[in-house]
Amino acid sequence: MTTNTQPDRSRDLSQPLDQLGADETLKADSDQLRGTIKESLVDEVTAAVAADDAKLIKFFGIYQQDDRDIRDERRRQKLEPAFTFMARVRLPGGVCSPSQWLKLDELGRAYAGDTLRLTTRQTFQLHHIMKHDLRTVIRGMREVLLDTKAACGDDTRGVMCTVNPNLSRLHAQVHALAVRASDHATHKTGAYDEIWYGAERRPTKGPEEPFYGRTYLPRKFKIGFAIPPSNDIDVYSQDLGFIAIARDGELQGFNVAIGGGLGRTDQAPKTYPRLASVIGYVPADRLIETIDAVMSVQRDYGDRVDRAHARFKYTIDDKGLDWITEEIERRLGFPLAPAEPYELTSNGDPLGWSTGEDGREHCTLFIQNGRVINTPEHPMMDGLRAIAEVHKGTFRITPNQNLILSDIEPGDRPAIEKLMAEHGLDALERRSALRRNSMACVALPTCGLAMAESERYLPDLVTKIETLLDAHGLKEEPITIRMTGCPNGCARPYISEIGLTGRAPGKYNLYLGGGFHGQRLNKMYLENVGEPEILEALDATLGHYAREREPGERFGDFAIRAGYVAEVTEGRFFND
Ligand code: SRM
Ligand code: SF4
Numbered sequence: 001m002t003t004n005t006q007p008d009r010s011r012d013l014s015q016p017l018d019q020l021g022a023d024e025t026l027k028a029d030s031d032q033l034r035g036t037i038k039e040s041l042v043d044e045v046t047a048a049v050a051a052d053d054a055k056l057i058k059f060f061g062i063y064q065q066d067d068r069d070i071r072d073e074r075r076r077q078k079l080e081p082a083f084t085f086m087a088r089v090r091l092p093g094g095v096c097s098p099s100q101w102l103k104l105d106e107l108g109r110a111y112a113g114d115t116l117r118l119t120t121r122q123t124f125q126l127h128h129i130m131k132h133d134l135r136t137v138i139r140g141m142r143e144v145l146l147d148t149k150a151a152c153g154d155d156t157r158g159v160m161c162t163v164n165p166n167l168s169r170l171h172a173q174v175h176a177l178a179v180r181a182s183d184h185a186t187h188k189t190g191a192y193d194e195i196w197y198g199a200e201r202r203p204t205k206g207p208e209e210p211f212y213g214r215t216y217l218p219r220k221f222k223i224g225f226a227i228p229p230s231n232d233i234d235v236y237s238q239d240l241g242f243i244a245i246a247r248d249g250e251l252q253g254f255n256v257a258i259g260g261g262l263g264r265t266d267q268a269p270k271t272y273p274r275l276a277s278v279i280g281y282v283p284a285d286r287l288i289e290t291i292d293a294v295m296s297v298q299r300d301y302g303d304r305v306d307r308a309h310a311r312f313k314y315t316i317d318d319k320g321l322d323w324i325t326e327e328i329e330r331r332l333g334f335p336l337a338p339a340e341p342y343e344l345t346s347n348g349d350p351l352g353w354s355t356g357e358d359g360r361e362h363c364t365l366f367i368q369n370g371r372v373i374n375t376p377e378h379p380m381m382d383g384l385r386a387i388a389e390v391h392k393g394t395f396r397i398t399p400n401q402n403l404i405l406s407d408i409e410p411g412d413r414p415a416i417e418k419l420m421a422e423h424g425l426d427a428l429e430r431r432s433a434l435r436r437n438s439m440a441c442v443a444l445p446t447c448g449l450a451m452a453e454s455e456r457y458l459p460d461l462v463t464k465i466e467t468l469l470d471a472h473g474l475k476e477e478p479i480t481i482r483m484t485g486c487p488n489g490c491a492r493p494y495i496s497e498i499g500l501t502g503r504a505p506g507k508y509n510l511y512l513g514g515g516f517h518g519q520r521l522n523k524m525y526l527e528n529v530g531e532p533e534i535l536e537a538l539d540a541t542l543g544h545y546a547r548e549r550e551p552g553e554r555f556g557d558f559a560i561r562a563g564y565v566a567e568v569t570e571g572r573f574f575n576d
Contacts, residue, residue, distance in 0.1 A: 020304045026052055027154065028214045032189040033059050041195075047083040047131055059216070060192055061088040061151025062134065065127070069445040085129045086446060087112075087137055088151035092182035093161030093175045093225070094122025094397035095406075096146075101388040101395050103144040105381065108372075111137050115381070117442065118370030120491055121158045121222075122233075122397040123151065127446050138196040149186050154216040156185035156295070160224035160233040162244075163349075163396045165406045166356040170227060173251040174244050177287055178225045184288055185223065185295065187212055211292070211299075218302030219310035221295060222261075225254075231344035232399045234492050234518045236260045236275035236571075239312040240294050245281065245340040249357075253283040255339045258294060258324070259316040262489030265308065266503060273494040273521055274313040274572035279325045280336025293331040297324060313572075347495070347518040348437050348480065349400045353413075360393070361408045363416070365425055369440045369455045370401030383423025390415055400439055432466050433478040435459075439492070443485025443502065450485035452502025458483045461500075461531065468539045472546035479555045480516060483508070494521050494573075497556035498538070503528045510534055512541065512559040513567065521573050522556065523565035 027033075035056040040049035049057065054064040066081035074081055089104070096104075104124055108116045113128035129137055141147060151158055161178035164171055189208055193199035207213070226235035227244045235241035241257035260276030282290045301319060303310040316324050329335050351364045367380070374381045384403075388395070393407025408416055420426045441447070443454035462481065469475050482496035487509075493499035495518045499511030507528050514522035526537055545558045553561075560567045 021307055023055065023154070023307060024215050024304050026055060027216055030056055032191055032208045032214070033153075033187070034189075034191045034194070037191075037195050041131060041134065046080060048080070049131065057085075059150060059153030059155060059187065060196065061090060061148030061153075062086070063088075063152065065446045065448055067445050068448075068450070083131070084127070084446075085131060085134055086125055086127045087129060087134070087141075087148050088119070088158070089124045089126075089141065089146050090149050090151050090158060090182065090186070091123040091146070091397070092159040093178040094163060094399070095175060096395050096397075097144075098388040098391045098393075098395065100144045100146055102385065103140060103146075105385045105388065107137050107140045108381075114373065116372040118367055118372065118397045118401045118403060119158075120370070120399060120401055120439065120441070122160055122163070122399055123158050124397070125442070127442075135196055135198075142197065147192070149192055152220070153187075154219055155187050155212065155221065156182070156217075157220055157222050158182070159185075160222075160238070160399055162225065162227035162230045162232050163398050163404055164227055164230050164232075165360075165362040165396065165404060166354055167227065167249070168356045168358045168360070168407075170244065170246050170249055170251060173284075174225050174227055177284065181223055181225075181287065181291055185291060187216065211296070213299075215304070217295070217299050218304045219307060219312075221298060221312060223291065226344070228342045229345040231347045231518045232349060234260075234347055234399065234495055235344075236518055237262055237492055237495060238276060239298070240291065241276050242287070243278070243342055243344075245342060251284050253281055253340075254287065254290075255281050255342060256290060256294075256336065258328075259313045259321070261311045261313040262492055262494050263311065264487050264489065264494075266487050266509075268308065271308055272572050273489060274317070275495070275519075275521060277316070277321055277571060278339045279321070279328070280338060281340050282336060286332070286334075289332055290328075293328045296331060297327050301327075317572075344517045344519065346516065347400075348478065349398045349402045351402070351436055356407075359410065360406075361410055361413050363405045363408070363420070364398065365403045365405065365420075366431055366436055367401060367403050368435070368459055369438075371455065372403075378424040378427070380423065380425060383419060383425045386419045386423065387416060387425075390419070400437075432462075432469065433476050434465060434469060434481055435462050437478050437480045438462050439480075439482045439496075441484040441490035447485060449488060450502065451504055452485050452506065452508060454483045454485040454491070454502060458500075461534070464531075464535055465538055465542075468535065468542055472543050474542060474546050477555070478516075480514065492518075496522065497554065497559070498522075500534070506530050508534065510537060511565075512556070513565040514556045516554040516556055520556070521568040521571070523568055523573060525559075525565050 040053040063086045111133045112126035117125040159182040224233040224238040237260040242254035257276035262273040264271040298312045396404040440454040440458035443450035480496040481498040482493040483500040485502040500508040510526040511522040512525045
């Protein structure tokens with residue numbers, strides 16, 4: 001990255017490194033993320049990598065995990081945990097080609113437990129990879145021009161972009177900028193090529209990381225591009241969100257939203273979800289400068305002592321939105337224009353077939369919780385492989401963990417439809433409106449932070465809620481429901497109409513009152529409750545909604561009007 005005017009406190013820190021958090025010292029001493037990862041990968045004594053390397057490989061999109069289903073049993077047997085790794089692909093805007101799909105399918109079958117996982121930030125995760133297979137997997141991805149750079153770590157994450165293929169021209173313009181933003185903001189260390197591809201270390205002319213310095217960012221930083229009227233990417237949950245402003249289908253520029261973030265910790269009142277604040281408008285040709293200016297403010301002023309307080313949202317609230325905006329403008333060298341009018345209407349995906357403005361066809365498939373796997377009823381993985389073998393367009397992963405078979409010439413549609421029918425993929429969209437608007441994070445057994453089930457439980461819970469909806473005549477009412485196995489918020493539960501976050505095995509917090517298109521946070525209604533209490537509460541509130549809602553009133557809005565929860569008006573809520 002090139003930012004000439006900004007002071008870079010990551011290389012010239014006002015506080016000595018030993019007064020900063022341990023992760024800052026680790027980054028600074030890591031030789032630009034090299035650490036001892038190479039040595040760890042060939043250490044045959046353990047299936048894990050060294051503790052410091054486990055933190056550093058996150059910058060390369062790789063997480064060390066263990067099978068939590070058998071953790072206790074392994075401990076009893078005095079064995080080390082069953083370590084494996086998860087690799088997350090860098091896929092800006094979620095668009096990939098059929099040959100990329102085929103390669104990931106092949107790698108998923110050979111090394112990653114016969115499954116692929118589509119994520120809430122529009123990419124693939126491959127779980128269950130053994131340490132000794134990691135390089136093979138990463139090199140396999142390279143064959144189809146994919147990598148896992150910066151899919152995690154204290155840097156910019158996967159850049160999101162509205163998938164809407166129907167607005168083909170506008171989408172192409174915005175998606176190209178999302179790809180550019182991702183390439184621009186991704187770290188530049190040669191460590192990735194050396195560790196994963198076996199490249200020789202090459203001398204660099206200037207600093208190896210001109211923007212990030214030795215300590216990168218204080219915390220993860222997320223960028224996303226929304227194309228109204230869709231808010232599928234949940235633009236207000238991004239650290240830096242861009243809302244496309246178009247005239248006659250031509251991109252003009254972006255409204256800039258800063259400071260979104262959802263992670264919180266139970267019993268830690270200083271942590272809270274916050275929706276992004278729209279601070280102004282920039283023309284499209286100033287996009288990259290804007291990214292540099294905003295990220296550099298967080299780089300230089302973010303909290304480098306307390307990681308629980310290091311996201312950009314806290315920097316903004318500590319310094320004040322006006323101060324941060326002025327600092328961004330100072331670094332940009334020009335004031336932001338007032339935000340342009342825009343309208344967002346939904347954060348879900350319209351499922352099924354549609355025709356784009358260029359006449360090409362697209363089919364959005366419902367993939368429950370993003371899990372691509374073969375089951376006896378739905379040989380989904382086989383079906384998508386068969387489609388990839390004949391498909392000439394693109395695949396697009398949606399921010400709701402669904403999949404669009406995109407850019408299909410009308411003449412090619414019958415062949416795709418036949419394959420969909422043969423593999424049961426056509427049945428997937430015939431689900432209740434609640435299920436179609438449901439989302440769960442991975443949680444157990446791979447996520448080290450999960451306190452309760454999520455992906456493995458939400459489908460059953462939805463079945464039970466469907467019975468309630470049926471009884472109240474609400475089966476076709478679109479209501480968003482999102483579950484996570486802990487309060488970190490990976491399925492963005494705090495901006496759904498019904499949110500559930502795990503507290504302990506079988507116990508969840510229940511949130512109500514979120515905005516249907518992601519414009520308002522929900523509020524906790526019940527704390528630390530099990531399934532019977534959840535169903536009882538939903539039966540009562542949904543029944544009340546069915547009886548007394550006003551025409552067009554959403555469930556989230558009703559939950560506030562009827563007094564079940566107070567409206568969150570500040571764009572953030574604080575832990576009670
Ligand atoms: Fe997440 C950590 C999975 C989207 C907030 N997230 C994790 C880890 C890596 C657990 C860990 O650190 O060891 C999870 C891996 C589980 C596994 O076994 O796969 C994990 N997060 C996911 C995914 C796969 C959920 C999914 O089911 O799709 C999503 C991957 C997105 C991607 O492709 O990059 C995912 N995570 C999110 C989102 C939603 C978003 O970004 O739109 C959020 C909330 C937005 C935000 O960042 O504020 C989110 N994940 C977190 C947090 C809390 C961050 C915070 O500010 O407190 C953590 C924990 C952390 O960073 O300390 C976390
Ligand atoms: Fe894991 Fe919690 Fe994220 Fe779910 S929300 S994937 S349990 S970190």
